[in-house]
Amino acid sequence: MDVRFWTYLLVGLSFALYIGIAIWTRAGSTGEFYVAGGGVPKIANGMATAADWMSAASFISMAGLISTMGRDGSVYLMGWTGGYVLLALLLAPYLRRFGKFTVPDFIGDRYYSSTARVVAVICAIFVSFTYVAGQMRGVGVVFSRFLEVEVETGVIIGMVIVLFYSVLGGMKGITYTQVAQYCVLICAYLVPAIFISLMLTNNPVPQLGFLSDAAGTSTGLVEKLDGIGKDLGFKSYTDGHKPMADVFAITLALMVGTAGLPHVIVRFYTVKKVSDARTSAFWALLLIAVLYTTAPAVAIFARTNLLDTVAGKPYVEMPEWFKKWEDSGLIAWVDKDADGLIRYDGTGPAIEKMAGSKKVEPKFVALSDKMARGFHGERVLLNEPTDVTNELYVDADIIVLANPEIAKLPAWVIGLVAAGGLAAALSTAAGLLLVISTSVAHDLFKRTLNPSISEKGELMLARVAAGVAVVIAGYFGVKPPGFVAQVVAFAFGLAASSFFPAIVLGIFTKRINRQGAVAGMVSGLLFTATYIWYFSFGFFGVQGTPDQYWFGISPEGIGALGMVVNFVVAIVVSMVTPPPPAYIGELVERIRLPRAAFGEEDSGPSAH
Template sequence: MDQFTINLLFVGASFALYIGIAIWARAGSTSEFYAAGRGVHPVTNGMATAADWMSAASFISMAGLIAFTGYDNSTFLMGWTGGYVLLALLLAPYLRKFGKYTVSEFIGDRFYSPTARLVAVICLIIASVTYVIGQMTGVGVAFGRFLEVSSTTGLLIGAVIVFAYAVFGGMKGVTYTQVAQYVVLITAYTIPAVFISLQLTGNPIPGLGLFGDHQATGEPLLATLDALLRDLGFNEYTTHNGDTFNMVLFTLSLMIGTAGLPHVIMRFFTVPKVSDARWSAGWALVFIALLYLTAPAVGAMARLNITDMFWPNGAQSEPVSLEQIENDPRYDWMATWQKTGLLGWEDKNGDGKIAYFNDKNPDAVAKAEAAGWGSANELTNFNNDILVLANPEIANLPSWVIGLVAAGGLAAALSTAAGLLLAISSAVSHDLLKGQLTPNMSEKTELLSARIAMAVSIAVATWLGLNPPGFAAQTVALAFGLAAATIFPALMMGIFTKVNSKGAVAGMLTGLVVTLVYIFLHKGWFFVPDTNSFTDADPLLGSIKSTSFGAVGAALNFTVAFIVSKMTAPIPREIEELVESVRIPRGAGTAVDH
C-alpha cells in the first residue's frame, strides 16, 4: 500500500469518527448549542478544552518555530501554558459563578451597558477571525501535503470541510467530538516523538531525551546540535540571541491573550460547579502539557535530523549530493513536500551538491567558497510550518506513523477552527442580534443566523489565509495580542475592581485600536501584503514586535480604564452587589439565559 492510500485511510477513519459523534450528540436547543447543558465533567471538559486550544499553531507550527530559532522561541511554550494559571486564578471560577453563556454577556451585565457588550463583541470577533486565519494557514499545509497538492488548493478544500463540520452541531457535538480529536492528536504527536527520541537518545520520553546524550556521538544532544549549527554559521540552539525585552513582552502577551480568548473561556461556563471550574483549568493544562513538554524535544531533534540529512557525514565533510536526494528513498519526503511549494532547493553553482548553511554569516560563506560549495545556501525554502508533518518521514518512521500524523494535524486544525467558529457565531447571533438588534428572535432564527455567521467568517478567514501575515503560530500570536489588549483587562477589572462602565469601554476601545493599528502598521492594513510601513525586524517602537504588542495594549487598557473611571460616577449599588456575589462560590445555580 502506498503512503497516499495509508494517509487517506487514517484521515478518513478519524473523520468518520468525528462526524459520527457529531451526529450522535447533535444540539437540539440553544442551551445545548452553546454550553452543552452544563453537564460536562471537569476531566472531559479539560480534554475538550485541550483539543480546542491546541490548534494548527501548537501541533503543526510551534515545534518548527522552535526548531529553527532555538531557545528564543521558548516564548511559545511558556506563553501558551502560563496563560492557564491566569485563567484558573483570575477568571474561570468567577465567570462560572456569574453563570451566563458568553464572555460579552458578562461584560455587558457587569458594566451595565449595552455599549460595553457591543464593544466586547467587536473585540471578540476581530480576535477570533485573526485566529481562524492562522488555523486556515495550518489547514492549507496539512491538506496540501496529505492530498499532494499546493497549499493554496489544500486551503480551499480544507475550508469546505471545516465549514461542513462546524455547522453540524453546537458545543455538545463539539465537546464529545473534541475529546475524540484530543486522543487522535496527542497520539499522533507523541508516537513519532517517542520513536525519534529512542533513535537519537535511547530515552522513550522526549522531554527527558532532550536533555540526554546523543547516542551517535556520546555527547549531550543539545551540545551536539549547538556544535553542528555553529559549524554551519547558524546561531547556537541553546543561546539567547534576540532582544530580551521583546521576549518578555511576547511571552506576557501570549499569557494574557490565552486568558482572554472567548473559545477557551466559554469552556469554563460548561462545568457544573465553581470548584469544578478551578479543577477544569488544571485538567486542561495536564492534557496540554503532554504536547507542550514534547514539542521542544520534537523541535531540537528534528533540527538535528534535518541538518544531518544535508550533511550525511557531518558538517566537516561534503554536503549531500543531488543524486542522493533523487535516488535514495530516505530523501523521498523532499519530493513530496516540494509539490506543496513549501520546500525548495536549487544547485546554484552546479556542483551536483546541495549545501545547507547560513549564507548571511560571512565566515560560513568563506568556508563554503573555499570548499567549492558556492556562496549561497542551496536549501532555498524550508517553511517552518512543514516541520512537524514532515518529521516522521525525515526520521524514516513506518508509513502508519506518517498517516497518523496527517490525521492528528487535521484534528488539531479542525477542532480549534470549529471552536472558534462557534465563539464567533454565538457572538453574532446571541450577543449582537438577540442581545442588541432583534431581542424577540426565535430560537430557530437564532440558530440559523449562528450558522450564517460561521459561513461568513470562514469565507473571510480563507480569503485572508491565502496571503497569511506569517507562519500559522505567528498569525495566531497576533490574535492573542488582540485578546490580551481588550478582553482580559475588562474581565479582570470586572471581577477584581469597581471600575465603571465608561472606564471599561474607554479601556477596551483604547486597547483594541492601538493594538490593531500597531499590527496593521507592521503586517499591512487588514493583512493586505505590501501595505505596511514598518517590519518586525525594525519595529516602530524600540524592539517591540507587532506580535508582542498585546501586553502594551493591555497596560494601556488598564490605565485608561482606571483614569476614566476615577473621573466619572461610581458603579451603582446593584452592580456592587453583583461583583460581591461573583466573588463568593456559594449559590452558583445552573446558569440562566435572559
C-alpha cells in the same frame, strides 16, 4: 501498502468517527447548542479544552518555529501555556459564576453599557475570524501535502466536515468530537516523537530524551546539536538572540492575548459547577503540556536529523522525501557554487523574495517546462539567489510534517501525522465557529437588536450564523489576504490590550466604571493598532524600522504595553468620574463567592 494508502485510511477513519459522534450528540436547545447543557464530565471537558486550545499552528508549526529559532522559540512555549494559568486563575471561575454564555455578555452587564457590549462583540468576532481563517488554511495545507489535492479542494472538504458537525451538534457535538480529536492529535504527535527519541537517545520518553546523551556517545544531544550548528555557522541553539525586553514583552503579550481568547473561556461553561471547572482546567493544562513539552524535543530531534541528512551531502543522494517536499515548496536548493553538494549554513536566506510577496517563499519553474529541472535533477527556482553561501531554503512546517520521513519511520506513522494535523485544525476551527455564531445570534440579536426572539428562532439563527461563518472562513482559507501574518499578531495584541484588562478590573475592583472601562479598551486598542500598523504598513508612506522600536519591543510584543496603557487609563478615568451604580457592586460581590453562599444552586448559565 504505501504512504498514500495509510493516509487515506487513517484520515477517512477519523472523519467517519467525527461524523458519527456528531449524529449521536445532536443539540436540541440553545443551552445544548451554546454550552452543551453544562453537563460534560470533567476529564472529557479537559480533553475538549485541550483540543480547542491546540490549533493547527501548535501542531504543524510550533516545533518548526522552535527548531529554527532555538532558545528564542521559548516565547511560544511559555506564552501559550502561561496564558492558560492566567485564564484559569484570574478569569474562568468568575466568568463561570457570572452565569452567562459569553465574554461580551459580561462586559455589557458589568459596565452597564450596550456600547461596551457591542465593542466586545466586534472584538470577539474579529479575533475568531482571524484564527479560523488560519485553521482552514491549515486544513488545506495538510490535504495538499499528504493527499496531493489542491489547497482549495482541501479547504472545501474541511469546511463541509466542520459545517456538518458544528451546525448539527452545536457545543454538545463539538465537545465530544473534540475529545476524539484530542486522542487522534496527541497520538499523532507522540508516536513519531517516541520512535525518534529511541533512535537518537535510546530513551523512549521525548521529554527525557531532550536531557539525554546522543545514542552511543557521551555528548548530550543538545550539546551535539549546538556543535554541528556551530561548525556550519549557525547561531548557537541554546543561547538567546533577541533583546531580553522583547522576549519579555512577546511572552507577556502571548500569555495575556491567549487568556482572552473567547473560544477557550466558553469551555468553562460546559461543566456543571465552578469546582468542576477548576478540576477540568487542571486536566486541560496537563493534556496540553503533554504536547507542549514534547515540541521542544521534537524540534531538537528533527534539527539534528535534518542537519545530519542534508548538510554537505550531494543532491543526487537525497532520499525520496526531499524531492516530495521540494514539489510542495517546503524545501528548495540552489547550487550556487555548482558542486552538486547541498551547502546549508547560517549565513542567511538562500534565495531572494519574489517581487510582490511578503516573505521569502520558493517559486519553481513549472514542471511542464523543459527547464524545470537543473543539472542534478533539482527543481529550478524563479527566485534570484542571494549573495551568501547558504544554498538551502527550509520551511519551518517541514519539521513536523516531514519528521517521520526524515527519520525513516513506517508509512502508517506518516498517515497518522496527517490525521493529527487535521484533528488539530478542525477542533480549533469548530470551537471558534461556535463563538462566532453565539456572538451573532445571542449577543447581537438576542441581547441587542431583537430581545423578543424565541428560543427556536435563536437556535435557527445560531445555526445559520455558523454556516455563513464557515463559508467566509473557507474563503479566507483559499485566498488568504496578503497581510495574514500581521493580522494574527494583531489578533493577539487586540485580545491582550482590550478584553483582558476590562475583565480583570471588572472582577477585582468595584470602582471601575463604564467611562473608565471604555476609555481603557479604546486607548489600549488604538495604541496597539497604531504601533503594529506603523511598523507593518507605515503611515503616508513612512514605515517604521526596527531601530525605532520602543525599548526594543517588536510589534509582536506590543500588546503587553497596550495592556498596561489600558490598565492605567481605565483606573485614572474611573477615579475622576462618578462610581458605578450600587447594583454593580452587588453583581461583583456575587461573582466573587460560590453561588451556594447566596443560597442558590450552581446550575450553570441561563439563557435569560
